[in-house]
Amino acid sequence: MDSRAIAELVLQLGRMASAEAHGEGLTPVQWAGLRYFGRANRFSRTPSAFAAFHGTTRGTASQTIKNLEARGYLARMRSESDRRSVHLVLTEKAKAILENDLFETLVRAVDTLPLGGRSQFANALQRVLGQVALERGIPTFGNCASCTHLEGDDCSRERQQSYACGFSSEPLLLEELDGICINFVQGKPLPERGSLIGTAPQ
Template identity: 35%
Template sequence: MTASSARATAELLDALFRRYHVEAFTGGLNPAQWAALRFFARDLTDSKTAVSLARFQGVSRASANDTVRALVRKGLLARMVSAEDGRRQEVSVTEQGMAALEGDPLALLCNPIGGLPEEVRRDFAGVVSQLLAAMPAPSRGNR
């Protein structure tokens, strides 16, 4: 791939992400709040804490705590003391939060991706995974 085609592809991705990002401010939530709500709704999440959210998203603990606090205030998440460790607060999605996820703006990307042939989806997922792995970790100092 030449530098110009790499740049053109990056610009296409940027346009896609910008279009999604604009639309992701919906339902009274911002994109970071939607991402956090999705994170805590996953059955696969072992540790449902603000710290685990921070690690997953590559953000500071303070930023993750702010997001969790906002979602708790909105009634979409609930905090409870861990049964295993009384010092830790675990987070769960409320019924209201699950209902909000039915309007998740991620469908704006899921629907067109779902319409692609399976082989294309698989290849695309592989490419995106490679891109994520090749990118440097987010720099917390620039926030």
């Protein structure tokens, strides 16, 4: 299969996923905002990070966020580590509608792929994403599992692996490693899902 045909398939998937997103009276960009704030880690729940992720201006991102706040889907919270910064979080109302998000059809389709090939597929997509972002001068998002800034050691008590972010110099909880991050830098291939738990990062 040639490169153009693969690129067109990726584009078609993206179009299908966003064109369907009109339920609950929300626009595709508002749905994108809800999905983003549902997946972003605590370093990335800001209007500017959402603007970078969605490839839009800060003004457009702020407008989307204001609208979602006004409709009760997003709320502002002070950061525990830095009381001056404010993070956006999903409300219970937002979590409830995300359970019926049509994007889940895409997730279910990915679920049908053979387990053994998923890492390879994810790594190929991540690599393409990184190349496009580099050419266009925009940040790539990813999670801790394949980030160059992830640090870990085997020295914690009760044989629990401990992790830290080398970029922010902050410890990371195991459940935080899955969140998407604006500070991500691709450093290693994506491991099979769940393989970080109880194993040392490479």
